Amino acid sequence: MAKARDLNIGVVGYGFMGRTHSNAFLQAPRFFDLAYRPVLKAICARNPGRAKSFAENWGYESVEVDWRELVARSDIDLIDIASPNDTHEEIAAAAARAGKMVLCEKPLGRTAQEAAEMVQAVESAGVPNMVWYNYRRVPAMTLLKQLLDENRFGRIFHYRSQFLQDWTISQDLPQGGEGLWRLDSSVAGSGVTGDLLAHNIDMALWLNGPMVEVSAMTETFIKERKHNLTGQVEPVTIDDASAFLCRFANGSTALFEATRYARGHKAHFTVEINGERASAAWDLHDLHRLDYFDHRDEGRLRGWKSIHITDSDHPYMKNWWVPGLQIGYEHTFIHQCADFLLALSENRAAAPTFRDGLATDYVTDAVLKSARTRQWEKIPVG
C-alpha cells in the first residue's frame, strides 16, 4: 500500500473523551491498513499546565488554550470536539465554516435545535463529519447489525434496551464543574436522557430503523446539590432516571430505560431484540459475547447460544490478536476512527453522521417533552 497521507488533528477537550479519542487516533493506523494517518497536531483546553502535560503524555505537537485559535490554524485538517456538551455547537459551526472536517462526541447538541444547526453548518460547508457513538463498533453489535441486515430475524416484534449506572446515588455528590458537568443541565442539556439513553437510541435507530412515537417518564431523585462553581446548594435540574415506551416504523414495540441509581450497575448497557425467527441479547459488561437464539435450529438442539466474538471472521477481529483473545471498550473508538478514515479515502460519509446524531436528538427531545406533557409524542421525520 502507498504511504499514508497525514491528516492533522486538533482535539478540543482533555477529559475522559479526550483520552479515548487521542488513543483511537494513535492506534487506528497501527492496526488497520489506512490511506490516512492521524497526526496529533494540537490539544486545546483552558488550563495550559494540564493541557501541556496531556500533550506530553499523548504526543501532541502543540497546545492551544482558545478553541478559536485552534480553528483558525491553517495546519489543522480536522477538529475533534471532546469537550462538554454546551461547547459542541459553537465549535462545530466555526470549524465547518473554516472548512475543517468535524468529529463530535455524543450527544451532538444539548437539544435537537442545536444539533440541527450543526447539521446545517457541516452540510452547507460540505465537510466530512461524524458523531462518536462508539458502541456501534463493539464487534458483537456490528455482527448483530449484519444478522439483521441478512433478515435472519424475520419480522421484528420487540426491542428492549437499558443503560444502568449507580454513580450519583450519594446525596453529597456536588453538581457542575469539571468532571461533574453531566449533573448540570445548563451544560449537559439533560441528565441520563442525553447522556445514556442517547446511546440506546442511536443503537436502536441503527439496528431497528426509525421510531414513530414515544411515551416517557423521568425522575429526579435528589432535588438539591451543592454546585461546584457557585458553592451554593442549588436545585438539580437533570433527569436522574428516564424510561420510555416506543413504537418503531417497522411495527415493533420497545422499552427503554436509563438511570444512575441502579445500585451495583456501572455501565450496564443492554440490547435485546425479538423477531419472528430469531432473538439476540447483549450487554456491555460482557461485550465480547452475543447471545443468539434461532428458532429454525433442529428442535432437539434448539436453544440460546452464547457466541464468543473473537474469531477472525467476526467484525474487526482479524485486525487484533488471535481467535479467543478479547478486546474492550477503547477498541470501539479505534474501530470508529478507522472506519472514518476508510470512508474518507473512499470519498463517502462515515456513520453516524451529524444528521444521524440529529435523529437521536429528536428522540431525546421527544422523550423529555413526553415526560413533561405526560402525552405520547411523535418523532419528527428528519
Ligand code: SOE
Ligand atoms: C457517563 O457516566 C458516561 O461516561 C457517558 O457519558 C458515556 O457516553 C458512556 O459511554 C459511559 O458513561
